[in-house]
Amino acid sequence: xxxxxxxxxxxxxxxxxxxxxxxxxxxxxxxxxxxxxxxxxxxxxxxxxxxxxxxxxxxxxxxxxxxxxxxxxxxxxxxxxxxxxxxxxxxxxxxxxxxxxxxxxxxxxxxxxxxxxxxxxxxxxxxxxxxxxxxxxxxxxxxxxxxxxxxxxxxxxxxxxxxxxxxxxxxxxxxxxxxxxxx
Numbered sequence: 638x639x640x641x642x643x644x645x646x647x648x649x650x651x652x653x654x655x656x657x658x659x660x661x662x663x664x665x666x667x668x669x670x671x672x673x674x675x676x677x678x679x680x681x682x683x684x685x686x687x688x689x690x691x692x693x694x695x696x697x698x699x700x701x702x703x704x705x706x707x708x709x710x711x712x713x714x715x716x717x718x719x720x721x722x723x724x725x726x727x728x729x730x731x732x733x734x735x736x737x738x739x740x741x742x743x744x745x746x747x748x749x750x751x752x753x754x755x756x757x758x759x760x761x762x763x764x765x766x767x768x769x770x771x772x773x774x775x776x777x778x779x780x781x782x783x784x785x786x787x788x789x790x791x792x793x794x795x796x797x798x799x800x801x802x803x804x805x806x807x808x809x810x811x812x813x814x815x816x817x818x819x820x
Contacts, residue, residue, distance in 0.1 A: 674729045676705065677740035678777075682712045686740060691729075697722050709746025709775060713755075718747040718772040723812035727796050728775060731810060734790035735782050744776040744807045745769060768798065774811035776802075784808055792817055 674692040679685070687708050691701035705725060710717040732741060748756070748769040757763040768774035779787060784801050787808040791799040800809035801819035809819075 674726065676725060676729050676732070677738075678705070678708050678728075678743050679740045680708050680712070680743045680746075682743075683708075688740065691725060692722075706747075706772075709743060709772075711747050711749045711752050713752045714749045716747075716749050720747065720775075721771070721773045721812045724773050724775055724797070724810065727791065727794060727810050727812060728777065730794055730796070731787065731791045734793065735779065735786065737779065737781055739779050739781050741775075741777040741779060744778060744805075746775045747772050762802070768811040768813050773813060774798070774809060776807045776809050778807040788817075788819075 671694040673690050673694070675688070675690045677686075677688040685708055687704050689698075689701045689704060691698050691705060702720070702722065702725075706717045706720050709720055728741060746769070748767065750770055753763060753765075753767050753770050757765060769776075777787070778784075784803045784806060788799050788801045791797075791808060791810050795815050796812070797815060798809065798811040798813045799817045801817075802809065803820055
């Protein structure tokens with residue numbers, strides 16, 4: 638897919654979600670007014686954003702997942718990976734617990750092995766076999782919430798790994814085993 642087509646798709650998905658958010662029941666109307674999950678993200682490095690319903694009544698929405706993969710791509714290498722939908726669920730649930738409409742700012746999503754190696758050479762805090770390489774981790778922040786608040790919400794889910802990086806002002810959330818680290 639070309640970059641222009643991807644940007645159009647990302648923008649179209651975001652626009653559709655924004656239109657749907659003007660009528661809160663709109664996404665659920667698609668399938669019997671049931672359960673849905675959504676995410677609002679802005680990529681700090683690229684400026685791209687998305688606000689989208691990505692799951693409706695037990696089914697992931699493929700077009701929304703593609704747009705999420707694009708926003709969460711390795712921007713250094715401009716390469717995407719299919720993100721684990723469970724990490725999207727963890728992000729969505731964490732965001733819901735924080736009671737804010739502010740989108741998560743994405744610090745890092747998917748990383749190629751090359752990018753991970755580059756970052757590992759710069760910092761001891763980067764794991765050699767990072768969940769970022771597997772498409773199972775996202776580092777996020779919110780201007781309106783502290784690292785402690787975001788990590789606390791993530792930890793309360795008991796659904797994956799939660800790392801606190803207070804000096805760098807972000808939280809790592811992943812869909813790996815339940816564990817926590819950092820301060």
